[in-house]
Amino acid sequence: MNSETPGFFYKPDNIKRILRVFYVCCAALLLLDLVIHRHVEHPWERLIGFYPLYGFIGCVVLVLAAKAMRKLLMRDEHFYEREPQVRDLVTDKTDEPHVDH
Secondary structure (H helix, E strand, C coil): CCCCCCCHHHCHHHHHHHHHHHHHHHHHHHHHHHHCCCCCCCHHHHCCCHHHHHHHHHHHHHHHHHHHHHHHHCCCCCCCCCCCCCEECCCCEECCCCCCC
16 A cells, blocks of 8 residues: 555545445434334333444443543553562662663
């Protein structure tokens, strides 16, 4: 691929075409939801667009859970760049990090 020509996704016309195809597919699936008979277990599954709404809410819950986990598990920016300090168990002294010049 030539590095001087922009890629497929860098052209606004291509993005518009992809979005149009996506919207047409979504509309077709929503229309098929009216026609196709589903065997449901619960009454709320009969609602039009229940499964897309259920999937959207599931994705939102996953994003919110990931944000909460990020606060819990996040390390500082230079966590992996620091050299570990070695502690001598006999003299109880901590070695200073070694710096090469």
